[in-house]
Amino acid sequence: MNTPRAYYNLGMFHLLLGQSYKSLSMYMLAIQASTTERMIKTSLSVLDRLSFLQKILGGYDWVRRLLVLGRAVKFQDKASLEQIMNLTTAKAAPISGPVIIVAGGTSSETRMDEYQPLLLEGFRGFHGTIIGGGTTAGISGLIGKVQAAYPEAIATIGYTPAHLPAGTEIDPQYRQVHATSGSDFSALEALQYWCDIIASGISPDQVRMIGINGGEISAFEYRLALMLGARVAVIESSGREAARLFKDPQWGNSQNLVRLSADKKDIKSFSS
Numbered sequence: 001m002n003t004p005r006a007y008y009n010l011g012m013f014h015l016l017l018g019q020s021y022k023s024l025s026m027y028m029l030a031i032q033a034s035t036t037e038r039m040i041k042t043s044l045s046v047l048d049r050l051s052f053l054q055k056i057l058g059g060y061d062w063v064r065r066l067l068v069l070g071r072a073v074k075f076q077d078k079a080s081l082e083q084i085m086n087l088t089t090a091k092a093a094p095i096s097g098p099v100i101i102v103a104g105g106t107s108s109e110t111r112m113d114e115y116q117p118l119l120l121e122g123f124r125g126f127h128g129t130i131i132g133g134g135t136t137a138g139i140s141g142l143i144g145k146v147q148a149a150y151p152e153a154i155a156t157i158g159y160t161p162a163h164l165p166a167g168t169e170i171d172p173q174y175r176q177v178h179a180t181s182g183s184d185f186s187a188l189e190a191l192q193y194w195c196d197i198i199a200s201g202i203s204p205d206q207v208r209m210i211g212i213n214g215g216e217i218s219a220f221e222y223r224l225a226l227m228l229g230a231r232v233a234v235i236e237s238s239g240r241e242a243a244r245l246f247k248d249p250q251w252g253n254s255q256n257l258v259r260l261s262a263d264k265k266d267i268k269s270f271s272s
Contacts, residue, residue, distance in 0.1 A: 003033050007026050007029045007030035008026075008027070008030040008039070008043045011023050011025075011026035011027035011030055011043075011063065012046065012047075014026060015060065015063055016057070018058060018059075020059025020062060020063075020187070021187070021219075021220060023059050023063055024059065024062060024063065024066060024187060024220055025220075025223070027066055027067065027070075028066065028223055028224065028227045030043070031066070031067070031071075031074065031227060032227050034070075036075075037071060037074075037075035040070055040074075041071065043067055044064070044067050044071070047060070047063065047064055061188070062186070062187045062188060062191060065087065065188075065195070066224075068080050068083050068084060068087070069084065069194055069198070069228065070227065070228075072084055073204055073228050073229065081198075084195050084198050084199050085199050087192075087199075088195055088196050088199040089178045089192065089196050092176070092196065094199070094200040094201070095129055095197055095200040095202065096129055096200075097128060097129065097200075097202050097206060098127075098128040098129070098206065098207075098208075099128060099129045099130075099131065099197060099202060099207045099208070100126070100129070100130050100207070100208045100271055101130075101132075101208070101209040101210070101225065102119070102130060102132050102139060102209070102212075103139070103190075103210070103211050103212075103218045103221040103222065104138065104140075104211055104212035104213045104218055104238070104242070105138050105139060105213035105215060105218065105238075105240060106135075106137040106138030106139065107138065107213075107215065111238075112138065112141075112142065115139065115142060115212055115262075116142050118262060118264055119142050119143070120145065121264040121268065122267025122268045122270075123154065123267070123268075123271055124150070124268065125153075125268070125272065126150070126153065126271045126272065127153045128154065128155075129154075129155050129156070129157060130143055130147070130154055130155075130156045130157075131157050131158075131159070131193050131197075132156060132157075132158055132174070133160070134158015134159055134160040134174055134177040134178075135160060135164075135168050135170060136169045136170075136171045137168060137169075138213075139212050139213070140158065140171065141171055143156055143158075143171075144156065144172075144174055147174060147175060148173045155175045155176075156173075156174045156175050157174065157175065157176045157177070157178065158171065158176070158178070159177075159179075159180065159189040159190075160178075160180070160185070160189065161179065161182030161184055161185055161186065161189065162180060162181055162183070163182070163183045163184070165184055165185070178192070178196075180192050186217065190220060190221045190224055191224075194224065203229075204225075204228035204230045205230065207225070207230040207231075208230060208231045208232075208233065208270065208271070209221070209222070209232045210234075210260070210270065211232060211233070211235065211238075211241075211242050212234075212235050212238045212242060213235075213238040213239055213240050213241070213242050214240055214242055215240060215241060216241070218241050218242075219241040219244070222234065222242075223248075223251050226251055226254045226257060230256065231256050232254075232258065233257075233258040233259075233260045233266075234246070234257070234258070234259065234260060235260045235261070235262055236259050236260075237261070237262055238262070246259070258270070
């Protein structure tokens, strides 16, 4: 069975149907199953031949960036690494390690009162960069509070679309906030911060991610981090996509996936 090729084809079919996140899911499985760099290169060539559809295929740019990232990280392809350098956030300084990404929910279902002391204590003593959502909403807003609590030790970087949805506010407590070309929050922000991380010379296996709750975008962030080789710790009891990740037959048994309890010591141990 040519499993990688089946996943690549499914990714393309979902893209053509306008099902962007399903397309990304299939392409991530394809990259993970690929045994040669040529498999990803061939898929990129197919995508390039459909570039005339780029404006009407909402996830076209996302898929292309994903394939370039996968090719660069998994097979250390020099051409792809050069492409990533051209995709980095304009005029942004290189990211300094160690790096922890915090992803998660912004809905009312996310229990902020519970997770604020958890993150504040969990990051006590951490020195490095935390990447978050850059707004005052949900888990993203809690990272702004972490920045305010430890201004000398931590540098936070937020990633947001250029055009924020109504009612959404940039968190002024973040050290930096980078805007993508998006018109709403999407997979593009995660793809962008990974381009910036890799362009800064940081290998994904040196990066850690903490996941709390979350919806469709967070689900993509968790799986993208696992595919690239980062260590991902998710608080399963936080619900929604955090809980579903462990039930996913393709990703739930990943060696880099860790269950975290909602305990300050666990967060502190993982972030140290």
